[in-house]
Amino acid sequence: MIDTDTNHRGDINELIAIMARLRDPDGGCPWDLQQDFATIAPYTIEEAYEVADAIERGDMADLRDELGDLLLQVAFHARMAEEAGAFAFADVVVAICDKMVRRHPHVFADASFADSEAQTRAWEQLKANERAAKGETDTSALAGIARGLPEWQRAVKLQSRAARTGFDWPDHRPVFAKLREELDELEAEFDAGERDRQRLQEELGDVLFVAANLARHAGIDPGTALRGANAKFERRFRAMEALAGQRGQDFSTLELEGQERLWDEIKRGELARG
Numbered sequence: 001m002i003d004t005d006t007n008h009r010g011d012i013n014e015l016i017a018i019m020a021r022l023r024d025p026d027g028g029c030p031w032d033l034q035q036d037f038a039t040i041a042p043y044t045i046e047e048a049y050e051v052a053d054a055i056e057r058g059d060m061a062d063l064r065d066e067l068g069d070l071l072l073q074v075a076f077h078a079r080m081a082e083e084a085g086a087f088a089f090a091d092v093v094v095a096i097c098d099k100m101v102r103r104h105p106h107v108f109a110d111a112s113f114a115d116s117e118a119q120t121r122a123w124e125q126l127k128a129n130e131r132a133a134k135g136e137t138d139t140s141a142l143a144g145i146a147r148g149l150p151e152w153q154r155a156v157k158l159q160s161r162a163a164r165t166g167f168d169w170p171d172h173r174p175v176f177a178k179l180r181e182e183l184d185e186l187e188a189e190f191d192a193g194e195r196d197r198q199r200l201q202e203e204l205g206d207v208l209f210v211a212a213n214l215a216r217h218a219g220i221d222p223g224t225a226l227r228g229a230n231a232k233f234e235r236r237f238r239a240m241e242a243l244a245g246q247r248g249q250d251f252s253t254l255e256l257e258g259q260e261r262l263w264d265e266i267k268r269g270e271l272a273r274g
Contacts, residue, residue: 016075019072019075019076019079020079037077037080040073040076040077040080047072051063053227054066056227103123105122141161141165142158152212152223155208155212156215156216156222159213171217172214172217172218179214185203186206236270240262240266243265
């Protein structure tokens with residue numbers, strides 16, 4: 001029975017009880033009962049992006065709801081693990097509390113760091129020690145970077161880790177030079193008489209990897225930058241469609257030149273409004 005007493009609203013145990021009820025073979029939800037870790041994982045990733053989107057839009061009410069959806073994902077995975085006899089929600093909480101205390105000795109113990117860079121180095125060393133304690137033998141500076149990350153995020157992490165060993169350009173200028181070089185190689189593959197799809201994919205990957213490196217040197221998250229570019233394109237494209245409709249035109253039947261004139265008109269209007 002779920003406790004609906006308003007005095008207990010906000011208690012995490014209410015969510016845990018709801019999740020247990022949904023997964024109860026005797027009268028639970030058929031859809032929830034069919035799920036496993038693999039089928040739920042995409043929803044977990046999606047909810048994390050929904051949180052990021054709410055933050056981007058500055059919508060606090062939506063952020064509250066999206067954080068709840070993300071918390072549900074944690075409860076869902078923990079419930080399935082408990083059913084398998086692996087661990088329960090409380091074990092998840094204990095593990096993260098222990099980890100945060102262990103990784104912040106400057107807050108919870110006597111350690112001190114000269115600056116944030118020194119703290120970051122210490123953080124990475126603590127993580128390396130944890131991996132060693134688990135019996136992991138990979139001692140590379142790139143060890144421990146999750147393969148399940150979005151590739152743009154993994155590219156930045158790989159580059160940042162390499163940079164800590166000194167393998168990095170001193171500033172953005174050589175990165176621009178490298179980007180131009182990679183673009184030239186990509187263009188050559190496009191212009192080839194018979195395109196080699198594998199080579200084309202490789203060269204395009206090189207361009208994207210260097211672009212991620214450029215974002216890192218700028219201190220800008222490439223995912224955030226691309227989200228902004230996507231939003232701008234969508235806004236302008238919808239505005240073009242609307243403007244064409246106001247003028248009695250079917251946007252999809254216009255020649256490209258006419259469509260581009262609408263794009264330029266929308267763009268000028270945005271720039272004029274600041």
